[in-house]
Amino acid sequence: MQTAADLKNLLTRIDRKSYPAYKDTKGSYQFPGYVLSIDHVQGDPFAAASKLSVHVRGTKAGFPHTLYQTACQRVALQDALTRRFSQQAEQASFQAKGSGHSGLISISRCGQEVLERTACQIDPASGDILLLLEVGFPANGRTINARELEKILFQLLPRCIESALFYHPSDAGRLQAVADLAEDQQYIRDQLPKLGLCAFVADGSILPRASGVSSLPMKDAVPFRSPPERSVCLNLPHRGRLTGMGIPKGITLIVGGGYHGKSTLLKALERGVYNHIAGDGREYVITDNSAVKIRAEDGRSIHRTDISMFIRDLPNGKDTVHFETQDASGSTSQAANVVESMEAGASLLLIDEDTSATNFMVRDALMQRVIHRDMEPITPLIDRIRALYEDYDISTILVAGSSGSYFHVADHIIQMDRYVPREITIFAKEEARAFPMDPDPLPPAKAPDFDRRPLPCADLRSSERVKLKVLGRDEISLQHETIDLRYVEQLTDREQTAALGYCLLYAQRHLLDGAHTLQQVVDTLDGMLEQQGLAALCERRAGTDFLARPRKQEIFACLNRYRGLKL
Template identity: 60%
Template sequence: MKSESDLRQLLYSIDHKGYPAYKGTKGIYRFGTYELSIDHVQGDPFAAPSRLSVRVHGRTAGFPVRLYDEKYKRIALQDYVTRQFAAQTARYTFQAKGSGKSGIISVTCCGQEVLERTACTIDEQSGDVTVRFEVGFPSNGRTINAKELIKILYDYLPDCVEKSMLYGNLNARTVEKVMELSVDRDYILGELDRLGLAAFIANGSILPRESGVSQKPMKEAVAFVSPEQMEVTLELPFKGTLTGMGIKRGITLIVGGGYHGKSTLLKALESGVYPHIAGDGREYVVTDSSAVKLRAEDGRSIRHTDISMFINDLPNGKDTRAFYTEDASGSTSQAANVVEGLEAGAKVFFIDEDTSATNFMVRDELMQQVIHRDMEPITPFIERVRDLYEMYGISTVIVAGSSGAYFQVADDIIQMDRYVPKVITQAAKEAAEEYPELELPADKPKMPEFRRIAKNNPGLKQKGRIKIKTFGKDGVQLNHDTIDLRYVEQLADAEQLTCLGYIVKHMEEHMMDGKMTIRQLVEKLTSDLDKMGFKAVCGESYLPGNLALPRKQEIYACLNRYRRLGTR
């Protein structure tokens, strides 16, 4: 390993030379309390910044083992260190001058969720802390300005490392609270199963968000208060007594007038599959970690999926037990989303009628009289939702504002009134008695067998190196093939989409042999990720600093929307 003086000498020797001379700086250098690794050097000052990493050995970093001895604690601590490093580097970015992206110092910009990321990793055995970030190597035009890079590496960076990666320089109580929050959330997650709950929302939670483009809590928002009938009190390891609303497993209907908070509540529940940072307002909104949001998705591709639970006897004679289309309708797409959710192991479904296909959700009595059941290929969700729970243990939470059809099948009915939830189950059931009883189909739904075999796309490899490009939270591109993920609403961060690109690339290159089913592929991959972390899909030599781990359910969703995926 080279020393910091070796790097300084090298930088002086290439000052004022052509920009490609920066390539010679690649390597690992010892800087006092840490090691600096220059992993990738940008090709010119206008290209994507160079990628660097800093590693502080466990003894030097000094974080007590109790702060990272469980995976969920480690993820929370990594998230905290990333945010601290970002706060420090923000003071210095663009302080060094030059052309193009010269002087940038940046690390992952974390949102409100606490996600497992490559930006910071803590070794569970040694306690070594590694932060991965980017630096725009300075230049004047296309000529190296080494003195400005020396400022970054020798003046700015050591200060950032000292103030964010060494436990002794951090507020110990704040770091402790990060760990305590992670433990309390994990405890609530365990209590969901014991108490038969699909989700828990603590009293005092702030559910509304600041705006459509900001996930920060809305100022002066109405704090959440559980109706007495649904109150659950928990004794958390650190916070102590916490009371809130427990949503029981089964079928829960959320109703109310427009702008009264129905969709806001559902959005909070969808997001509850992830931990949130302190001050977010949703720290103690905890949802079954397998929960999946379902919606209609006109135009998506469907790959030989068995949707016969909902759709049969199509006029064009298509086989709905292995349904295939490149341009799905609202009803067929939502049917496929339900079945794919089952394949992904979801135990809770979230549905908002605003983003659903009406003919998939319900058929009223008048329509059934005019169009006989024998003439309608769609078995609406309302006729299957009870079977999904009683036969397969799948709970459903539905938001409805215009149709009371689900009153008959719901176990609990919550009315949102000016963001305050009220239980109206009895009144709604009594009102529903005046209407004809729901006629259910005689046949019971059979669980699909999920036997789809995945085959790779040979054209992808023939084009040479597979390049990955991410379009925010809209999609990810492998070479020229785009996977549209706009409507996979529980993807919380663009870096999760980048990771999905790496996952599909890894599967294409190493796993899709035409023998394994999609379920076997995903289960094998998630097992590898659990054992090896991101190295399972990136390899041992180098980890990019811009990946965030998606859930298993989003890996399934990505594969199911990959138009180039071969299936049979």
């Protein structure tokens, strides 16, 4: 391994040379307290920034093992260090001058959720830290400005590293609070099934967001307060006594007038599958880890999915046990989303009437009189929602603002009144008696067939160069085939989308063989992420990309929306 002095001498030699001479800097260098690796050097100052990594021995970093002794604490500490480094890098960025991206120092930009990322990784045994970052190597035009890079690598970057990656006693309280919060959040998750709950919303939570484009909490918002009938008290390991609304397993209906907070509550529950940072307002909004938001998704592709539980006897005779289309309707897409969520192991569905296909959700009594059930190929969710819970142990939380039909099938009914929830189950059930449902029950549906076995793509397996691009949070492009993830609403970060792209590519190259089911493929991917981490996906990129871990449910969603999937 070379020394920091070797790097400084090298920079002196290549100063004012043509920009490609920066390639000579690639390698690892021992600095006081850490190793700096230059893993990839950009081709010119206007290209994507160079990729660097910092390696700090656990004995040098000095973080107490009690801060990362459990998986949830480790992820929380990694998140805290990433945020700390990001703050420092933002102040140091572009203090070195030049053309193009010269002087850039950047790392992952974390949102309100705490995600496992490649940006910062802590070895649970040794405490060793690996940090990934990007640096824009300075140039004047396309001529190397090595003095400005020396300023970055020997002045600005060491300050960021010292501040973020080494333990300081003055930070002890802040970091201990991060670890304690993570442990308390995990405690609530562990308690949900024991208490027969699928979600918990703490009293005092701030659910509304600042705006439609901001995930920050809204100022002066009404704090959440549980109705007494639904109140649950938990004794957390660190915070102690915490009260809030427990949502039991089964079918829960959230109703109320417009702008009273129904969808705001559901949105908080959607994101409750992730932990949140202190100050977010949703730190103690905890939802079943496997919960999936279901909606209509016109135009999506569907690959041999068994939607016969909801749709059968189509006029064109199309097979609904192995339903396939490149342009799904609202009802067929929502039916597929439900069945695919079952396949993905979801035990809670989150549904908003506003983003659902009306004919998939319910058929009112008048419509049933005019268009008899035998003439309608769609069996609405209202006729299957009870079986989903009783036969498959899948609960549902449903927001409804216009249809009262679900009063009949709901186990629990909550009214949102000016952002305050009220328990109205008994009242709503009594009112529903005046509007009886069709007494003729449907025959039970057969269990969906999940025996889908994806075939390999020869081109992707044999090609050394595959074009994989991530287009924000919403899209992946693989060999010019676009995977649209706009309506996979529980994706929160572009880096999760990037990881899904790598999951898809890895599956194509190693797992799709026609012998294994889609469930087995996704279980293998999820197990690999659990055991080996996200870097295992970057087999040909040396693990230098910024990725965030997606859930198993989002891996399923990505594969299901890949139009190039062959079954």
